[in-house]
Amino acid sequence: MSERFHLNTPLLESISMSKQLGTTVYLKMENSQPSGSFKIRGIGHFCQQLARQSRGVVCSSGGNAGMAAAFVARKMGLPATVVVPSSTSQLVVRRLQDQGATVRIVGKVWDDANAEALRLAETEELTFVPPFDHPLLWEGHASLIVEAAASLGPGVKPGAVLLSVGGGGLLCGVIHGLKDVGWMDVPIIAMETVGADCFNAAIKAGKVVTLVDITSEATCLGAKTVCQRAFEYSQSSELTIISELVTDQEALHAIQMFLDEERVLVEMACGAALAAVYSGLIPRLQNQGRLPTPLGPLLVIVCGGSSVNMEQLSSLKQKLGS
Numbered sequence: 001m002s003e004r005f006h007l008n009t010p011l012l013e014s015i016s017m018s019k020q021l022g023t024t025v026y027l028k029m030e031n032s033q034p035s036g037s038f039k040i041r042g043i044g045h046f047c048q049q050l051a052r053q054s055r056g057v058v059c060s061s062g063g064n065a066g067m068a069a070a071f072v073a074r075k076m077g078l079p080a081t082v083v084v085p086s087s088t089s090q091l092v093v094r095r096l097q098d099q100g101a102t103v104r105i106v107g108k109v110w111d112d113a114n115a116e117a118l119r120l121a122e123t124e125e126l127t128f129v130p131p132f133d134h135p136l137l138w139e140g141h142a143s144l145i146v147e148a149a150a151s152l153g154p155g156v157k158p159g160a161v162l163l164s165v166g167g168g169g170l171l172c173g174v175i176h177g178l179k180d181v182g183w184m185d186v187p188i189i190a191m192e193t194v195g196a197d198c199f200n201a202a203i204k205a206g207k208v209v210t211l212v213d214i215t216s217e218a219t220c221l222g223a224k225t226v227c228q229r230a231f232e233y234s235q236s237s238e239l240t241i242i243s244e245l246v247t248d249q250e251a252l253h254a255i256q257m258f259l260d261e262e263r264v265l266v267e268m269a270c271g272a273a274l275a276a277v278y279s280g281l282i283p284r285l286q287n288q289g290r291l292p293t294p295l296g297p298l299l300v301i302v303c304g305g306s307s308v309n310m311e312q313l314s315s316l317k318q319k320l321g322s
């Protein structure tokens, strides 16, 4: 049995969100993972399977996949290099270095950093750790749904699952988990911010497309192209995936509401998902008949993320004017 790096995170009931939505809202607290986000589930599994005999790992990331790769590599006694774009905050760069990683800042967006990471893997014979597009990542992420099902107990099934989308790895992992526990009929509300909306753009175009740029402050969602498997799932008649967008202002408002109500500080990538509750989207989807009324318990994936502290929060409030 290979060593696990992730924790079985708390599944907390949000009294305030439950009151607001008129249904029980459960929070899967992936922010409490040792690397700061859910990423450790898939990246830990990937490294256990493919990096045990490796000279080291190299990961491209908006930041949080890199945090997971750095943490896991340290635990496995492997050197780690993380390649991030210049949009990654100095706070995350420092946190990556504190985890023992060598950090390279390449290009403006994640896609540029990814090209460099692939080159490094080749030239320095390192194991390349993808941030979202690999079946082993999705197998690892699936554990969060299996844990949630165990916490809810037999006979309790969510009315919907709420999550955010960057490159689509979390979405694919959650779908793997829904299959594992027999919840394939549970609708998934897949949230992105305007300006980091590659999944929504692909659905609108009817094919995977590449955004011209990432213009959202939620840079940890900043993949310009969603992974093919996520798009394929969006086209499947077996699944209900509701793709919605929120503005950066709505994501920031959600971060502040969550801090006040749940006493937990999360980053913009996570605020994108939480904004579905705080911005009134859920009842709008119910009024449109896209979610049932009454709605069963809502399972919110609080994905976490390291790109936030009080200083970052203040600068976001200045930049976004709220």
Ligand SMILES: COC[C@H](NCc1c(COP(=O)(O)O)cnc(C)c1O)C(=O)O
Residues within 6 Å of the ligand: 037, 060, 061, 062, 063, 064, 065, 066, 110, 131, 132, 164, 165, 166, 167, 168, 169, 170, 171, 219, 220, 221, 222, 223, 267, 269, 270, 303, 304, 305, 306
């Ligand atoms: C460019 O970045 C992709 C990835 N972050 C993705 C991410 C997501 C979305 O996960 P995904 O859809 O990429 O698997 C959600 N919540 C948080 C806190 C995240 O950091 C990364 O860190 O390399």
